[in-house]
Amino acid sequence: MKRYREFEFKLRTLAPVFIGSGETYKQREYIYENDAYYFPNFVTLYRKLSSNQRQQEAFENYLMSSRIQEKNMRLGEFLRKINFTDRDLGGYSIKATGVEVENNGDPDRLNEIAKFIKDPQGRPYIPGTSLKGAIRTILINTRFKGVEKIPWGGSDDIFHDIRVSDSEPLKLSSLVITKKWDYNTRKDGPNPLPLTRECLKPYTKVVFTITTVGDEAAEIISGLSKAADEFYKRYEERFLKDLDLKYRQSGYNHPIYLGGGSGLWTKANYDRINIEQIRSRTPRKMKMTGNGVFKLTKAKRQSYRLKIKGVIEERELVGKNGGAADTKDGIGFYEMGKCCFTIKEKK
Template sequence: MKKLTYTKFKLSLVTVGPVHIGSGKTYNQKEYIFEDGYYYFPDLTILYKKLLSNQTKRLAFEKFLSSTKKERLTSFLNNIKFADRDLGGYKIKATGYESSKNFGQLNDISQFIRNGLNEVYIPGSSLKGALRTILVNEHFKTNNVNWGDADDIFNELRVSDSEPISTERLILARKWDYSIKKEVANELPILREAIKPLTIINFEITTTSERAKTLVLNLTKYANQFYNRYKTKFLEEFPNKYQQENIWYPLYLGSGSGLWTKVDYYHVKIDEIKRRTPRRMKMKRNGALKLTKSKPIKYALTTKDGREEKVLIKNKEHLYEMGKCGFKIKEV
């Protein structure tokens, strides 16, 4: 039996761009309200219970939910003169970047993952997956690493879930793809709840062996190496104005960050991927740069010459790299 040697680390993550980790649930236009500058996602069970006392309104609500007609919940409630908004759920403040065409008139929205208390959080498994990608490429240099058996080194590296994240730190992030061929960023009909840029989230990492501890002590070096690989292989094809500067050590997390932030570079068969992709979705060159819009944010950076004020993005279109983060780590 292996001797366990426990070492604890604190990993602090900062979102450099918006980050989305999906719950698997998608809201449609019948499940949220847009009013007073907020997107409100009520608990429809509470709404239904409040309509039970009025048979006409209850039947109208049942018909509304079962109908294939594209009617929005906001319009329905206004039509039946139901003004009560004490319906549980939560609100996300509109930023104006949710859509360039129909502000407030959105379609499906992918929900951020939540815990059993319906609180937003980042699962440790999601962060561990991002760290595993870095280690597979820069330490092991192969994806053929023991997994799920007695010699599973990743079982010796345990990552906690994050603490709950306030819904005030959420925005609605639309998908934008920058195409090399067209040399333009295109707005796509995909919306996600995402954590705002410049949100700091803490995790605890526990290693149970000396070899796992060594991996963690070298994570920052490997993260820089992986980012340089990603930049050379993919990112440098795109205009510099869309390439955000790193804060701390670079890491990409969650949905929508793109193939090249998650892949095993030594064994990915890009030609095979292209061959199996439907023609209308064929990848051009190495694919599109995955972006999203959010408010420009200033931050202060401490250097040897003092404090320097910087902005997270360099473009006037307010486009961020989806899923870009930074991290720092220390033994505790």
């Protein structure tokens, strides 16, 4: 009988991480007030509005209206218009940090906000399938590099014997709202895109349990740290070396890229991907040049403490060796989805 073994996998986000639920908050579904984005519980909101027939009817008309003027009216603006001031409406809020808009834009004029996945209690978490996919990418580029037939997808699927739990639930205060930035090294600096997301903050700790069945699966997971370092070195040589150091973060302990927006090369099988074939099938306006663009995002600069030979040093997550891509208002650029991890067997 195969032996079961359990490992504790501790992930630390080094940059904003986005795991989408597939849903978005529309402009009529959140309120920007007092330097925060508030996402009320609409059942509670409607119940409270129902105590006033005039306000209830106005709210129903507001939601159903197809008139441009009302369609463009934000929820907070509408509630102020009907003199509804109650904000004890359940839900949650995310503090604005200044990265949601650019060039002194109006923070109350965001596009839709993509939702981070949450459990039935409304708490953010990372599904085990997301982490397992990132681990799989590492393994196909290291342990199974060049293997013609990788042993998964059939009766001998090694991944059947590697079982990754969903993460422990996280606090809503772990979330931050960020924008997507693309950086083409052939152009001047990163370019903001009209895509806004709920993400985990840099330096959030996320805990998983990995259960292995049998000796081979346990061996693979025991060696995962080394495999992650090997994959990161390959990623650096293939892609990351072209990123200006002021936008680049250090590797830290065993890097791993997770979630949406981290870019093609963090998820690819390097031995099988054919860039020329991708280019030939891509519409002219969307053609990839070189190895593509870097996926960045902005967040507050985050420092942490590290003990080296008994001496505590303070370092920053932003930029190579603490270098800064952008120091305005304590904000910096991060590589989207970058994390690190430690793993140890449970006793």
